[in-house]
Amino acid sequence: MSARLDQIIATRIRQDVQSMHAYAVQDSRGMIKLDAMENPHRLPAQLRKELGERLAEVAINRYPGDRVGDLKQALAKHAKLPAGCDLMLGNGSDELISLLAMACDVPGATILAPVPGFVMYAMSAQLQGLKFVPVDLTPDFELDEKAMLDAIALHQPAIVYLAYPNNPTANLWNDAIIEKIVLAAPGLVVIDEAYLPFSSKSYLDRLARHEHVLLMRTLSKFGLAGVRIGYMMGRRELIAQVDKVRPPYNISVLNSEAALFALEHEDVFAQQAADLRAQRARVQDTLATLPGAQSWPSDANMILVRVPDPARTFEGMKARGVLVKNVSKMHPLLAGCLRLTVGTAEENTQMLSALQASL
Incomplete structure (x- = not known):
């Protein structure tokens, strides 16, 4: 790097950005990829063919238009949007989290969330120049009711994030405690239901009761x-305010059309989710029999497991062609922990074999 470029970076890039680490994506080439909570199932061949033909007809020379509106309507129907509510679209939930930080960036604003949790809550606050207040979960990854309520009273956060279920712990929290947090919050409460296809509960039926609650999926x-x-x-009225900071054309025409196609075949995806829930139970049953491995109940498509030597186990599994996520250094409560994504039956067999051999 030249002296001039070094000077530009040192003087023109924010100091806090220079000290940050970029969101890391592991190289998964040639591996069984079980590190990112993805659905491992592809569409059936005939549907892939139909999707390809449909995308070929999309006018990619035009800016996104009415089809994005069609997608909003389809999602409203799919999600059973309550009366008096609206929805807005983001380029993944990550963009929605960033837009919320931007919209709520008033002087002295604070964002609060339980930790360990989804890293983008804290990162969005930092990038927007907001204060992030982490509140530790209990040792068994439950919400610490007193600590959460005390932190809300002290910091008066503009946004409280509650993942339902949580990432990376995969558990659902106590509904009564969530209700107390919602009632105590002076600003927005964002319930993040990213893992809804695998969860036994949703907050949707309570959305209409609380006008300051947003539900993210x-x-x-x-x-x-x-x-x-x-x-x-x-x-x-609330969605309309946040939607003002959304970039125009943030959803591409190809993405919109692919999503519309998927929603028209949501029964296929529902069958895939059912398979993954069954596979999750199978993996959990096997983990319970492995000496040296401690796992927790899951309402998502991932399972948190604690092992004696997470670095050795992670590298051992990787050497056997299985990529999982080592979260042991993300937070003290996650010491010794790996996060396993639930895959197909064959992938799970290989994952469990690699895990047992690497313990």
Whole structure:
């Protein structure tokens, strides 16, 4: 790097950005990829052919237009959007999280979330220049009711994030405690239901009761991680305000058409989710029999497991062609932990074999 470029970076790039680490994506080439909570199932061959033919007719020479509106209507129907509510689209949930930080960037604003949790809550706050307040979960990854309520009273956050279920711990939290947090929050409460296809509960039926609550979902875990469609629901007046900071044309015409096609075949994706829930139970049953491995109940398509030597186990599994996520250094409560994505039956067999051999 030249002295001039070094000087430009040192003086023109924010100091906090220079000290940050970029979001890391592991190289998965040649591996069984079980590190990112993706749906491992592809569309059947005939549907892939139909999708390709449909995308070929999309006018990619034009800016996105009415089809994005069609997608919003299809998602509203799919999600059973409550009366008086609206939804907005994001380029994945990541963009929605960033847009919320931008919209709520008033002087002294704070974002609060339980940790360990989804890293983008803190990263979006930092990039927008907001204060992020982490509140530790209990040792068994439950919400610490007193700590959460005390932190809300002290910091008066503009946004409280609650992942339902949580990432990377994969559990659902106590509904009564969530209700107390919602009632105590002076600003927005964002319930993140990214893993809804695998979860036994949703907050949707309570959305209409709380006008300051936003419900965030994604089609990534539905089976379209590569399409990048997130959506957020809430009171029409609130969505209208946040939607003002959304970039124009943030959803491409190809992504919109692919998502519409998927929603027209949602029964196929529902069958895939059912298979993954069954596979999750099978993996959990096997983990319970492995000496040296401690796992927790999951309501997502991932399972958190604690092992004696996470670095050795991670590298051992990788050497056997299976890529998982080593989260042991993300937070002290995750010491010794790996996060396993639930895959196909064959992938799970190989994953469990690699894990047992690497313990």
